[in-house]
Amino acid sequence: MSRYHPAPLSTPPGTLVALRDWMLAEGANFEGYALDGRGVGEGFSVRHDGAAWLWGNEERGQWREVARFETEAGLAAHAWAEIAADDWAWSHLVVMTDDAERARVVAEECRARGLVVFTDSIPYGGPDDPRHRVFVFGRGIDAVADLVQRDWI
Numbered sequence: 001m002s003r004y005h006p007a008p009l010s011t012p013p014g015t016l017v018a019l020r021d022w023m024l025a026e027g028a029n030f031e032g033y034a035l036d037g038r039g040v041g042e043g044f045s046v047r048h049d050g051a052a053w054l055w056g057n058e059e060r061g062q063w064r065e066v067a068r069f070e071t072e073a074g075l076a077a078h079a080w081a082e083i084a085a086d087d088w089a090w091s092h093l094v095v096m097t098d099d100a101e102r103a104r105v106v107a108e109e110c111r112a113r114g115l116v117v118f119t120d121s122i123p124y125g126g127p128d129d130p131r132h133r134v135f136v137f138g139r140g141i142d143a144v145a146d147l148v149q150r151d152w153i
Helices: 016-026 072-085 100-112
Strands: 043-048 053-059 062-069 091-097 117-123 130-137
Touching: 016 072, 043 062, 043 072, 053 072, 062 072, 091 100, 100 117, 100 130
Parallel strands: none
Antiparallel strands: 043 053, 053 062, 091 130, 117 130
């Protein structure tokens, strides 16, 4: 999907705050990750049950424990490894449109700004109603704020 990789750390973050700070600095997309106990809808989140730190996956509002850790540092290291390797964790949607030419132009403008770009088309209202999407990664979203579509078609 992407050639983008966040800056590596010499050692994994030891706390969830340090993990969050690294994600913010590298331009992560938090839509699929919740490090503060909140629900995420679709993605991964952290919980603490009073005895252990829990890493879980939430789909359609149903949470499922994936891993359990005795320490916050253990959880933070595990989450860091997963997040660093997840292309979607670093992706930011710039535009989603029914106009293939518009998507092409936006993608070319992103590339002209030196950004890694991913494009695809999805069946939005069925196979005869595609939407064309353009994504950039990490801090690249800051460089294309003027191109980001606010009203999805």
